[in-house]
Amino acid sequence: MRKLSMEELNRLTVADFKNTQKFPLTLVLDNVRSLHNVGAAFRTADAFAIEKMWLCGITGRPPQREITKTALGSTESVVWEYAASTLDVVRQLQAAGYVVVAVEQTTGSQLLPAFELEPGRPYALVMGNEVFGVDDEVLAQCDAAVEIPQFGTKHSLNVSVAAGVVLWDFLTKMGFQAPAR
Numbered sequence: 628m629r630k631l632s633m634e635e636l637n638r639l640t641v642a643d644f645k646n647t648q649k650f651p652l653t654l655v656l657d658n659v660r661s662l663h664n665v666g667a668a669f670r671t672a673d674a675f676a677i678e679k680m681w682l683c684g685i686t687g688r689p690p691q692r693e694i695t696k697t698a699l700g701s702t703e704s705v706v707w708e709y710a711a712s713t714l715d716v717v718r719q720l721q722a723a724g725y726v727v728v729a730v731e732q733t734t735g736s737q738l739l740p741a742f743e744l745e746p747g748r749p750y751a752l753v754m755g756n757e758v759f760g761v762d763d764e765v766l767a768q769c770d771a772a773v774e775i776p777q778f779g780t781k782h783s784l785n786v787s788v789a790a791g792v793v794l795w796d797f798l799t800k801m802g803f804q805a806p807a808r
Contacts, residue, residue: 644673644704651749652677652797653720655727657713657765658684658756659786666697667787668754673701675794678749680705683713684762713765717753721770725751729761729769730793732782736772739793744800752793754786 639647654672659665665687672680682688688709689695689702710716717727726748729736744750753769755761766772775784775792784792 641700641704644676645706647676649676649678650798650801652794652801653679653681653725653749653751654790654794655681655713655716655720655751655753656683656686656786657753657761658759659686659754660757661786662687662691662693663697664757664785664787666694666702668790669694669698669701669705669707671787671791671794672705675798677794678706680707681713681716681751682707682709683716684711713753713762714768717751717765717768720751721768723749725749726771727751727753727769729753729755729766729772730774730789731755731761731766731772732774733766733772736774739773739775739796742771742773742796742800744797750797752790752797754790757786 652675654668654677656665656668659668665682668680687694688707689698695702720727726745728750730752753761753765761769773793775789777784
């Protein structure tokens with residue numbers, strides 16, 4: 628066994644990535660305060676070829692050194708938009724046919740492995756603030772909530788780590804077929 632070279636990885640150029648079919652997933656960052664978490668979310672969004680990221684409220688947006696350093700160029704490949712109101716974005720996505728799912732521990736959340744996707748529907752995942760989670764008003768507007776099973780003494784994961792876990796789970800449930808190149 629050996630590591631693959633950059634040539635063997637056959638990575639897309641930014642231009643090719645922009646023209647590649649994306650998975651019907653959108654990531655909504657609701658008042659995420661850490662610029663490093665924002666950058667890591669960009670990198671994860673690129674890795675999983677999602678449609679778009681929404682940066683809402685106090686969530687930092689490019690160009691900022693901390694985002695750029697962590698994103699490793701993915702701020703150029705991932706489609707993103709800023710909105711002051713997460714609630715407005717959630718309503719807009721629902722009006723466009725998205726199922727909006729909060730990633731949050733709630734009285735009505737489902738454990739991630741048990742959550743079933745509706746075939747053919749696009750999904751938007753709302754990730755909340757590192758301290759306060761998804762805003763209560765936004766949470767009330769979401770169609771569902773999922774939580775990642777955890778077995779240790781802590782009851783939360785870093786927001787960018789949680790985004791990676793949930794995006795991967797949704798991709799596998801969507802059939803994990805690589806987008807056409």
